[in-house]
Amino acid sequence: DAGVTQSPTHLIKTRGQQVTLRCSPISGHKSVSWYQQVLGQGPQFIFQYYEKEERGRGNFPDRFSARQFPNYSSELNVNALLLGDSALYLCASRYGQGALDEQFFGPGTRLTVL
Amino acid sequence: GQSLEQPSEVTAVEGAIVQINCTYQTSGFYGLSWYQQHDGGAPTFLSSNALDGLEETGRFSSFLSRSDSYGYLLLQELQMKDSASYFCAVNAGNTGKLIFGQGTTLQVKP
Numbered sequence: 447d448a449g450v451t452q453s454p455t456h457l458i459k460t461r462g463q464q465v466t467l468r469c470s471p472i473s474g475h476k477s478v479s480w481y482q483q484v485l486g487q488g489p490q491f492i493f494q495y496y497e498k499e500e501r502g503r504g505n506f507p508d509r510f511s512a513r514q515f516p517n518y519s520s521e522l523n524v525n526a527l528l529l530g531d532s533a534l535y536l537c538a539s540r541y542g543q544g545a546l547d548e549q550f551f552g553p554g555t556r557l558t559v560l
Numbered sequence: 561g562q563s564l565e566q567p568s569e570v571t572a573v574e575g576a577i578v579q580i581n582c583t584y585q586t587s588g589f590y591g592l593s594w595y596q597q598h599d600g601g602a603p604t605f606l607s608s609n610a611l612d613g614l615e616e617t618g619r620f621s622s623f624l625s626r627s628d629s630y631g632y633l634l635l636q637e638l639q640m641k642d643s644a645s646y647f648c649a650v651n652a653g654n655t656g657k658l659i660f661g662q663g664t665t666l667q668v669k670p
Binding site for chain 1: 661
């Protein structure tokens with residue numbers, strides 16, 4: 447079975463631009479979460495979606511937005527990019543909403559903002 | 561605030577046992593999980609504890625003491641491939657939100 451897939455793998459943008467990152471969860475998984483991982487730090491929670499509705503949001507500015515589609519795939523959008531947005535963006539999927547349900551992470555999209 | 565503390569680096573030799581400690585302070589707590597990450601790749605789930613005590617999964621074991629806000633990951637029979645970053649993470653809510661520590665870099669030497 448395919449795991450969580452993310453695209454693109456790498457991305458280079460300049461300050462002020464906008465970016466869209468994509469995630470396809472494991473087949474049958476209805477929950478998708480997004481995390482930002484700056485080099486040398488642990489992942490930070492950005493959003494969680496379940497059944498196409500936002501169920502949780504981390505401490506990120508409104509420049510960050512996301513959505514989930516009927517097939518449970520998800521997009522993360524970041525507007526007005528800043529140098530500090532350079533990071534590995536990770537998507538994680540899980541089947542349900544149980545607090546301890548195992549989360550499966552994708553390989554991430556490495557975003558570089560110049 | 562919400563914080564997790566874990567050592568930044570640990571070094572051990574092949575075949576040895578190593579313990580990575582984690583203390584946490586969070587506003588919500590449903591459990592403590594451990595993830596392994598190689599060179600910025602995908603974090604992979606190792607173990608989790610919702611209740612106090614020891615969970616054993618092959619060479620890896622995880623322990624939790626909720627009264628002490630403390631847990632640890634125990635890695636036995638270390639192999640070179642275990643060289644990676646290890647993160648403790650609090651399951652902070654029923655949304656599945658994970659709050660991660662800064663990570664511990666484990667270097668296994670021959």
